Amino acid sequence: MALVFLPALARMAVCGGTHGNELSGVYVVQEMERQWKEKGECAWPIPVTTVLSNPRAVKECRRYIEKDMNRCFNRATLSSPITDSSPYEVRRAHELNNLLGPKGSTDAIDLICDLHNTTANMGLTLIHYTTSDWVTLHICKYLQTKLTKVPVRVLVLDVPISDAYSLESVSKHGFSIEVGPQPHGVVRADIYTIMKEAVDLTIDWIHKFSSGMVFEGGDVEAFRFIKSVDYPRDPETRTLTAAIHPQLQDRDFCLLKRGDPLFLSFSGETVKYEEEEPLHPFFINEAAYYEKEIAFHLGKKMMLTIPSVQVQKD
Template identity: 55%
Template sequence: MDILLPGLSRVAVCGGTHGNELSGVYLVREMLRMEKGDKDMSTQKLLSNPRAVKLCRRYLDVDLNRCFTHAALNGPLPNPAPYEIVRARELNAMLGPKGSPQAVDLVCDLHNTTSNMGLCLIAFSDCDWISLHIYLYLQREMGCIPVRYVHFDVSDKDSYSLDSVGKHGFALEIGPQPHGLVRSNIYSAMKEGLQHILNWVRLFNSGVVFNGGSVDVFTTVGHVDYPRDEDTHNITAAIHPQLQDRDFCLLHPGDPLFQTFSGQTVSYKGSKVLHPFFINECAYYEKGVALYLATKRTFTIPAVRVHKEDHQDVRFPSEEEEE
């Protein structure tokens, strides 16, 4: 049975939430430049952190992409208020308010990572049929670049990122790309991915039925910090060469994890086989994260279509049906 869902009439595409992640910055700028010629869809394009973008820095005072909890958006402002806290409230007023019927229908927040993660949709929900169907569509349309869905399980905690302001939302994360520069192949892959996302929304809004299918979801279970000196708290090891650039591979107990600066191997001491990602992400050194760990689950999502009276029964076939 098809699941009926409301149409996605308001979509926001955000770049520069981290001001030195330049694929999203230049893609949004290009979209704004071409905006007069794009009349087929109501898409809001914006640079989330313009001051950080101008300085090519991740942020000025605090990480903007951690400023969208209800407490940060609605609590008393400190004096002086960090720029990103003020900016988060401005964005919440433009795109939200978070959790309200007035919020935009879909937020796609564009990010780069220095890790070898390919193209990822990163979300707080593993049962948002809109996001999961977009993921399934991207897997079919993106060709040779790997596409994965990462579920950050915050359980009963409040989601904290910009994409959580919308009724549906995710970060579109792609790498590897060093922060502070743009690589043509990474930019092009992000542009292609975003074009497919917007095309899916157009098809969905037009009444196309998207059949269900099997999806793999990587759900976070924790993270690992670098080994550190007890006195100085400086790191004493780097990611092991056998693990570097192998995001989403299987990490077994006893596998090499770090290599100390004196040349010794530090093995993975966990008891479960897991999937590491965000391996050696540059921006996470300050957060005490050398890599995240996830479990992979496979399940089937249901068919969806827009809930409107003039629905057309046009189906987008599953891979199994095409075969």
């Protein structure tokens, strides 16, 4: 298999609290800042910037104050001028773009690892924007090998980088990590530990890569986002009339086939999956998606083949 030489990764950022009530990421960043105070530059083998993305939302333990910040990093929002009426999160997105970007420029930081939690049973899911970022896919392959406590999966939101709206899209090789299930406003030690290990392994990979190690290529299984499905709702009041069916709940990334149960109405009727094409549901019953009118997403499994990689020599 061909060996691809890639530019070195000089600098990475670990961001938590982009959603203020997703607590594992908040405490991973806090712990890394404690380690930095204790050990200084020796804390990690590569330079790492830590960022608490939305400090006001963290303080109030809410997803956001005025606007979901992780939808504010598209080119349009970042290029619009800040005015007196700009929401807090738009201002903060501009600040973070100045700190870690500017998005799309050569000055942008090499890699952002943005830490998220979900109420869905997603294990550890790495989300990013393309099927051809060898760095991110190699990090994922590395996590799949080293992290054995939970399934590690890759999700691809295949949109142009200018439309990409989340924090990690500011960096050259960004990805977010979703770890669940964890209720929002709660930190579970098991979920925290998995997330911390994933961050440590990411740093480890970058260090080894920068030191000249060759990483063998191969196949990486990934899921591509296809579409979202909403809850059954009362047509007038828009209130839910059903919950996720117990046979679907907690079964993120299973294969959903025609006739499989989707919802159980509050009066006891089952709503079934009616489409011909079997697909994989994920973000099943994520708390933050009720207001976005999303019960779950559907995706399609695909196999990506990645080349062996090594850092370019100077």
